Amino acid sequence: MTKADQFNTPAGPRQLYDCTADLLRASMSDLGQPPYRAGQILEWVYHRQARSFDEMTNLSKDLRRQLAEQFCVYESEVVHVSRAADGVTKFLLRWADGETTECVSIPSGERRTACLSTQVGCPVGCVFCASGMGGVRRNLSAGQIVEQAMVAAYQTDDDTRLSNVVFMGIGEPLANYDATVQAIRTINAAWGMNIGARKITISTVGLPEQILRLADENLQVTLALSLHAPNDELRARLIPWARRVSIAQLIEAARDYFAKTGREVTLEYVLLGDLNDRPEHARQLADVARRMRCNVNLILYNPVEGVSYARPQSQVAHAFLHLLRELGGNAHLRQSRGLEVDGACGQLRRQQL
Numbered sequence: 483m484t485k486a487d488q489f490n491t492p493a494g495p496r497q498l499y500d501c502t503a504d505l506l507r508a509s510m511s512d513l514g515q516p517p518y519r520a521g522q523i524l525e526w527v528y529h530r531q532a533r534s535f536d537e538m539t540n541l542s543k544d545l546r547r548q549l550a551e552q553f554c555v556y557e558s559e560v561v562h563v564s565r566a567a568d569g570v571t572k573f574l575l576r577w578a579d580g581e582t583t584e585c586v587s588i589p590s591g592e593r594r595t596a597c598l599s600t601q602v603g604c605p606v607g608c609v610f611c612a613s614g615m616g617g618v619r620r621n622l623s624a625g626q627i628v629e630q631a632m633v634a635a636y637q638t639d640d641d642t643r644l645s646n647v648v649f650m651g652i653g654e655p656l657a658n659y660d661a662t663v664q665a666i667r668t669i670n671a672a673w674g675m676n677i678g679a680r681k682i683t684i685s686t687v688g689l690p691e692q693i694l695r696l697a698d699e700n701l702q703v704t705l706a707l708s709l710h711a712p713n714d715e716l717r718a719r720l721i722p723w724a725r726r727v728s729i730a731q732l733i734e735a736a737r738d739y740f741a742k743t744g745r746e747v748t749l750e751y752v753l754l755g756d757l758n759d760r761p762e763h764a765r766q767l768a769d770v771a772r773r774m775r776c777n778v779n780l781i782l783y784n785p786v787e788g789v790s791y792a793r794p795q796s797q798v799a800h801a802f803l804h805l806l807r808e809l810g811g812n813a814h815l816r817q818s819r820g821l822e823v824d825g826a827c828g829q830l831r832r833q834q835l
């Protein structure tokens with residue numbers, strides 16, 4: 483086993499959510515089955531939400547037994563569920579190797595969004611974020627990422643169809659590039675979860691090379707860039723990996739993403755009291771925003787235990803928003819939801835550790 487393999491999921495029974503339709507067809511042929519069996523299995527899993535092979539009654543008992551020996555449907559155990567008054571439901575999943583990650587279901591009128599993790603922990607270590615506090619333990623596999631989406635979609639009391647997916651849980655999605663892109667393809671596929679690519683958002687701290695690769699994947703996903711500071715000096719204080727990448731490089735990558743996909747980029751900016759929320763920061767941010775086709779999403783900092791940053795006063799946040807808009811920026815102030823459900827992403831896992 484190479485070092486890179488050790489960083490990925492240890493081997494166990496193959497997860498069905500880890501299989502593409504092509505791979506499952508090939509597995510059927512290995513089992514001496516016709517290719518259409520793969521379609522039947524996918525129909526059971528994604529459209530009828532079967533949780534075990536026993537439920538797949540149009541397959542022979544013998545085949546169901548063989549499948550159960552080689553594959554699992556759900557690998558994880560849901561070890562904790564918390565539901566806030568506004569319907570936001572957070573799940574803590576434990577994987578076969580004992581590691582845990584979080585996923586969240588966020589209802590909003592006709593829409594419902596799943597927020598997914600891509601790694602166990604995060605290698606970036608942004609100073610205000612609970613996810614990166616203990617570093618990164620390993621990557622999630624594509625199947626584990628899809629499984630979280632299925633849990634968020636179907637294991638809630640909410641019967642509104644899951645309409646959107648955001649990669650804003652634990653981990654840096656572009657640092658686990660292949661698994662994240664495979665998961666997106668399954669979530670998007672007609673044979674899979676059938677969620678439109680435009681309803682899927684990847685949030686990244688900004689890895690220019692991977693952004694360029696993503697632009698060439700022929701996917702129409704929305705790219706959200708976690709900027710959080712309008713100049714390199716302040717950004718490097720908040721985001722350790724920003725020391726390697728300048729805002730100018732990110733602007734270039736975002737422009738390329740827009741040119742290739744036609745998708746406007748979202749700039750995310752967590753407002754931290756007295757740190758990045760002053761009028762001069764709004765002016766600098768407007769300058770950055772003007773250099774690309776983007777929307778700016780302002781987010782109020784969600785307090786994290788053991789971290790001494792402050793959520794700005796509401797009037798300070800609104801003044802920042804108005805100044806940004808006056809300067810021509812297309813900006814919104816995003817309300818933090820589910821604050822009472824163990825706060826920001828990564829906190830539930832930390833509490834359990």
Ligand code: SAH
Pocket residue numbers: 608610611612649650651652653654655685686687707708750752781782783784785786826827
């Ligand atoms: N690693 C990726 C995606 C996961 S974090 C990224 O950083 O973009 C998703 C978003 O949540 C990021 O914009 C991140 O900055 C934000 N976030 C992290 N901790 C937060 C906190 N305590 N309060 C508010 N937003 C937070």
Ligand code: SF4
Pocket residue numbers: 604605606607608611612613614651652653654687708
């Ligand atoms: Fe990682 Fe994103 Fe948290 Fe930064 S904000 S530590 S990149 S999960």
